[in-house]
Amino acid sequence: MKKQACNTLVIGAGIIGISTAYYLKKHQPDLNVILIDSGQPMSLTSAQSGENYRNWWPHPVMTAFTDHSIDLMETIAEESGNRINMNRRGYTLVTRSDDPDQLMNELVVGYGQAAKDLIRVHEAASSNYQAPISREWQTAPSGVDVLRNQDLIRQTFPSYDPEIKTLIHIRRAGDISGQQMGQHMLDYFKSVGGVRVTGEVVSIDKTDAFQVFLNNSEVSIQADHIVNAAGPFINDIAEMLGTSLSVRNTLQQKIAFEDTAGVIPRVMPFSIDLDDQLIDWNDEERELLAADEDYAWLTENMQGAIHCRPDGGDHGRWVKLGWAYNDTSETSLSRTPQLYENFPEIVLRGAARLNPGLKTYYEKLPSKMHHYGGYYTLTDENWPLIGKMDVEGAYVVGALSGFGTMAACASGDLCARTLLGRELPEFAGCLSLQRYNDLPLMEELMSMSSRGIL
C-alpha cells in the first residue's frame, strides 16, 4: 500500500475545502497540506451556487462574518485584476406593505450598532438616492437605502409590480464567479506546494495521527490534522471519526434561461419579493391542482423570498430565478439529486408577481433553459459550523446552507486560523460547535422569526 503523509488533510474540494486549503497556505506557506476529493474540484454543491453575496442578515454575528468574507473577496478581486468577476448592484428587498416596521426592526438588529450610520431613508420622489446603474464594486455605495416613495420606486425599477410600496436596497451585495475564485485559490495552493489527491475517503483510524483510507485500497494518507469540508457529506466523515454533527440537507433548485423577450432590465439588482403569495394559476389550473392531493399545496399560501436577477453581465441575456421553499430534510443523499419537474413553472409564476413581464414565458419557457439544484446543508439555526470537532486534531468547516460561496473566504480563513492557533475575530466562537454550550444564544437564535434562508 502506498502511504502519503501530511500535516493537514482537507477532505472536500468544494469552495469551502479549497478556501480552507488556500488560507492554511496563505497563513503558513510551508505547511504540508493535502486536499482530497472523490471527484473534480468545485463539481458538487459549489457548481450549483447562484454565486450571490450580501452582508444582510438578521443577526450581527452573521453580518460581521459575511462582511469579513466580502473584505477577503475584495482583496482577491484587487490582486487578481478581478478574475472573480466581482460586481455589486446590491440586493433589493421589496414589499407591498407601507408599514414595514418589522422589516425595519430586523434591519436595525441585523446591522447592530452600525445601523444608524448605514441606513438612509428616502421619503420623497426626488432624493439623493444613487440608482444601481454601474456594476463596478469599487465605486458602489455602502450601507442601505430604504425607498418609501412609490414614484421613486417606479421610476428607478420600472419592471417591478407597481404596487410595491417599500424597497430596501442593500448596497454591499452582488455576485461573483465562484468557479473562478476556486480556480484562483487552487492555482495559489499549487504554486506553494499544496498537493491534490483524487480519491474517496472511506474510513479513518485515529492513533497518534489519523490514518485515512481511500476507496482505492492502494493508498492511505497519514495526517496530524483533518479538516472535514465534505459539504453534504460532513456527517459521513464525522461518523468515520466516531462522532456526529447536528446538520440536515434540503434540496433547493434554481432555473436560468435566456430572456429572449428582454423583460428583465440588465441593471436590475438581485431582487427579492418578501411577500407571501398565492401562485398565479388560472381558475382551471387551480381547480385541477387543488383536486390532487400531491399538488394541492401549490394552491395554498406560499412563503416570500422568491428571487430573480439578470445573469451574464450587462450585455448578456440570461436570468436566474430561485425560491428556497423546500424544507424537507433528505434521508438519503445523491450526488445527482432528482429535481422536481414542475419547479420551473412554479418559480416562473412566483417570480412574475414582482416582475410581471415574466408572464410572457408562462408555459413557454425558452428552449435555452437550465434547471439545476443541490443541497443546502444546514443547522437548525442556519449558522455554519467552523472550528474544532470533538475529536482532537479534527476540524469542521461546513453547514454553509445557501451562503457558502459568499462565506467561503471567511470560513476558510477562520478554520485555518483555528487550526494554526492564530488570532481569531470576536465572532468566531459563535460559529463553532462551542455555541451549543451558550444556551441564551441558542435560545435567541431558535426564537428568531427569520434565519436568513434565501
Ligand SMILES: Cc1cc2nc3c(=O)[nH]c(=O)nc-3n(C[C@H](O)[C@H](O)[C@H](O)COP(=O)(O)OP(=O)(O)OC[C@H]3O[C@@H](n4cnc5c(N)ncnc54)[C@H](O)[C@@H]3O)c2cc1C
Ligand atoms: C441551488 C443552490 C444555490 C445556491 N446559491 C448560493 C448563492 O447564491 N450564494 C452563496 O453564497 N451560496 C449559494 N449556495 C450555497 C453554496 O453553493 C454552498 O454553501 C457551497 O457550495 C458549499 O460548498 P462546500 O465546499 O461545503 O460543498 P461541496 O461543493 O458539495 O463540496 C464538498 C466536496 O466534498 C467532497 N466529498 C464529500 N465526501 C467525500 C469523501 N468521503 N471523500 C472525498 N471527497 C468527499 C465532494 O465530492 C465535494 O466535492 C447555493 C446552493 C445551492 C444548492
